[in-house]
Amino acid sequence: MQSCWECDAAPPLHDHHVVPRSRGGTRTVPLCEPCHGKVHDKDMAISAMIREAHARIRKHGGVPPGHPPLGYSKTSGALTIDPAERALLFRMRQLRASGLSIRKVAAALNSEGFRSRTGGPIHSTTVARALRAESEQLIFPL
Numbered sequence: 001m002q003s004c005w006e007c008d009a010a011p012p013l014h015d016h017h018v019v020p021r022s023r024g025g026t027r028t029v030p031l032c033e034p035c036h037g038k039v040h041d042k043d044m045a046i047s048a049m050i051r052e053a054h055a056r057i058r059k060h061g062g063v064p065p066g067h068p069p070l071g072y073s074k075t076s077g078a079l080t081i082d083p084a085e086r087a088l089l090f091r092m093r094q095l096r097a098s099g100l101s102i103r104k105v106a107a108a109l110n111s112e113g114f115r116s117r118t119g120g121p122i123h124s125t126t127v128a129r130a131l132r133a134e135s136e137q138l139i140f141p142l
Contacts (some may be wrong), residue, residue, distance in 0.1 A: 004032040014044060070130045088114050089134070092127055102128050 003010055009032035016036055019025025037044040042052075054064040063079050071089045072079045091114065095105040106124040114122055 002030045004035055005029040006031060006035040009035070069133060070126075085117075089130060092130060096131060102131075
C-alpha cells in the first residue's frame with residue numbers, strides 16, 4: 001500500500017506531478033492532502049480546488065459546468081436570462097420579504113402554479129438555495 005512520499009501518511013493520496021503536465025511531465029509522487037497543499041501553497045481539498053476553478057472561469061466571463069443558477073439558462077456555453085424563472089425568483093423574494101418562512105414560500109409558489117425546471121413542485125430547499133445564492137451574490141442581480 002502506498003503512503004505519502006513526504007510524511008508517510010496513509011491514503012487518500014493525491015498524485016503530484018514533479019514536472020508540471022503543462023511542461024510535459026508524466027511522473028508523479030503520492031502526497032497526502034496537507035503535503036500537496038504545502039507544495040502548491042494552497043488548500044488542496046477537492047471542494048476548494050473546484051471553487052477556485054469556478055471562480056477563475058467566472059472572472060473571465062465564462063460559465064462553470066453544471067446547472068446554471070435559477071433565473072438563467074445555458075445556451076452555447078453562455079448564460080441567458082430565463083424570463084419564467086426570473087418571475088419565480090421575483091415572487092420568491094416578495095413572499096419571503098412579507099415574512100413567510102421558507103416552507104410557506106414554497107407552498108405559496110406551488111399554490112400559485114409555479115413549477116421547477118423539471119415540471120415538479122417547488123421544494124423548500126430550492127427556495128432556500130436560490131435566496132442564499134442571491135444573498136451571497138453567486139448570481140447576477142435581477
